Amino acid sequence: MSSADIYRELILDYYRNPRNFGKLDKFDIDSRDTNPLCGDEIEMQIRVGDGKKIEEIKFVGKGCAISQASASMLTELAKGKPLEWVKEVSKEDVFKLLGNPDLGPSRVKCALLGMKVLKTGVYGYLGAHYEDQDGSDPMV
Amino acid sequence: MLKTEVINVEKIREDFPILKRQVHGKRLVYLDNAATTQKPKAVIDALVDYYSRYNSNVHRSVHTLGEEATAAYEAARGKAAKFVGARAKDLAFVRGTTEATNLVRFAWGEKNVKKGDTLVTTLMEHHSNIVPWQLLAKGKGATLKFVGLQPDGTLDMGSFESLLREAPKLVAVTHCSNVLGTINDVATICAKARKAGAITVVDGAQSVPHMPVDIGAIGCDFFGFSGHKMLGPTGIGALVGRSDLLEEMEPFHGGGEMIKEVFLDHSTWNDVPHKFEAGTVNIADAIGLGAAVDYLTAIGMDKVREHEVRLIAYALQSLREVKGFRAYGPEDPEKKGGVISFNLADVHPHDLATILDEEGIAIRSGHHCAQPLMRWLDVESTSRASFHVYNSYDDVDALKAGLLKAGAIFKI
Numbered sequence A: 001m002s003s004a005d006i007y008r009e010l011i012l013d014y015y016r017n018p019r020n021f022g023k024l025d026k027f028d029i030d031s032r033d034t035n036p037l038c039g040d041e042i043e044m045q046i047r048v049g050d051g052k053k054i055e056e057i058k059f060v061g062k063g064c065a066i067s068q069a070s071a072s073m074l075t076e077l078a079k080g081k082p083l084e085w086v087k088e089v090s091k092e093d094v095f096k097l098l099g100n101p102d103l104g105p106s107r108v109k110c111a112l113l114g115m116k117v118l119k120t121g122v123y124g125y126l127g128a129h130y131e132d133q134d135g136s137d138p139m140v
Numbered sequence B: 001m002l003k004t005e006v007i008n009v010e011k012i013r014e015d016f017p018i019l020k021r022q023v024h025g026k027r028l029v030y031l032d033n034a035a036t037t038q039k040p041k042a043v044i045d046a047l048v049d050y051y052s053r054y055n056s057n058v059h060r061s062v063h064t065l066g067e068e069a070t071a072a073y074e075a076a077r078g079k080a081a082k083f084v085g086a087r088a089k090d091l092a093f094v095r096g097t098t099e100a101t102n103l104v105r106f107a108w109g110e111k112n113v114k115k116g117d118t119l120v121t122t123l124m125e126h127h128s129n130i131v132p133w134q135l136l137a138k139g140k141g142a143t144l145k146f147v148g149l150q151p152d153g154t155l156d157m158g159s160f161e162s163l164l165r166e167a168p169k170l171v172a173v174t175h176c177s178n179v180l181g182t183i184n185d186v187a188t189i190c191a192k193a194r195k196a197g198a199i200t201v202v203d204g205a206q207s208v209p210h211m212p213v214d215i216g217a218i219g220c221d222f223f224g225f226s227g228h229k230m231l232g233p234t235g236i237g238a239l240v241g242r243s244d245l246l247e248e249m250e251p252f253h254g255g256g257e258m259i260k261e262v263f264l265d266h267s268t269w270n271d272v273p274h275k276f277e278a279g280t281v282n283i284a285d286a287i288g289l290g291a292a293v294d295y296l297t298a299i300g301m302d303k304v305r306e307h308e309v310r311l312i313a314y315a316l317q318s319l320r321e322v323k324g325f326r327a328y329g330p331e332d333p334e335k336k337g338g339v340i341s342f343n344l345a346d347v348h349p350h351d352l353a354t355i356l357d358e359e360g361i362a363i364r365s366g367h368h369c370a371q372p373l374m375r376w377l378d379v380e381s382t383s384r385a386s387f388h389v390y391n392s393y394d395d396v397d398a399l400k401a402g403l404l405k406a407g408a409i410f411k412i
């Protein structure tokens, strides 16, 4: 796969016109992380509604097209879902959103930063540990 | 623009085995030399030769191998010192520039910096010339202050002069910026700092590999550089110091080799520079650095510099034709080391690096261990192309083609 495929129209569109970009006035979850390698930065805020659902979700961030687009796409996917759903989100889901690009190991971290921020925030809220059900680190 | 060459790049390229490598099916265009340079066969051979013929510890064993290893290690010290206009006995081998700075922090700083003192560095430093002084200042209750920059990416000498009026204990400055490429007039800076009573530390990580350097002419108290950025191995570098300071300083690490006599309640220190080389030293890589010095000396550092000035001039002119290209730092190639930091419209440097990698082109993207400078530039990160002796005009053309491709993908 070539970089022309990685940086498809869709990813560039999300990079330049990120959906759900911004901050919430009222929120129950606020989670932020950075990727020290490239300085990518993502912060997500979530308002939890009835039935522990993600009623509102927004993000702000800085960084490469892959990190920003994947965070934005993830917020779209998450909106309206129950918090428990976040535990099931996998890196494969994120790759699928991006169109399954062939990313090297360091760029994979860019792609997964949004997921990490989402999981850390929601797991914290649920009082669960930031680990997959089998105890493995979902980033690896 | 004329593509004239002062050195025979084609022939030089044959000395570097790695340049035969392909990346993603393309010729390797290595433009990440400010991070680390490639190694000529002469350096690789020196390492293999040491390990296969005379591997032994130094300054300990009286057998033949020990004598040969010691002679080669000390010869390397002599070569490295001569290369930068210093005396062998004023040069301590360290791991690199970072360790050189930290050695000064501990061995000089712990004894001499007091509560309320001022330390001065600049906004264009690598983290290795900021963080050690931050730690020192914090531990001592001293204050670290920063010389500002002018819009063209040179030091603001007005800001420097006003900081000198605070009688700082130490002035730490880079000879050449790893981001902007700015070459600082360190001789003038050191003269003024010394007059104000400060000790001077010059970071030579990006100057020694790329231009003739004479530490005596600079007149600094301490000077550090890294072997791996000058065609030598990783894990070896040097700290050159003023001999009276080195004599009166405390050791850095304690252990074998750095002592003269050890008693139960005290020890006496070995002669300088061995006082600063505790434990078994990095013999192989020091010898490798000596081979790198021989290699560069044979080319001639004035020619290395002239080659890079021409490449930078050509690159700046040619890359400016790419839509969205914006370079940072001084525009005059004569005032700049072999480094071009830039951005391409709104393409993030990491995305750009990924696209270029696919063309076999290696550049650096990120904050270049200079976050305060990134904030001053008001960017999160930049891309950086940096050159050395094996880079050619063709490499610049390849970079330009890569940028055009990235521009097309990102629809700039």
Ligand SMILES: Cc1ncc(COP(=O)(O)O)c(C=O)c1O
Binding pocket: B034, B035, B095, B096, B097, B098, B099, B126, B128, B129, B174, B176, B177, B178, B203, B205, B206, B226, B237, B369
């Ligand atoms: C200007 C400058 N100073 C210091 C360093 C640190 O050198 P090293 O990592 O070899 O200790 C570097 C290398 O990245 C540099 O570019």
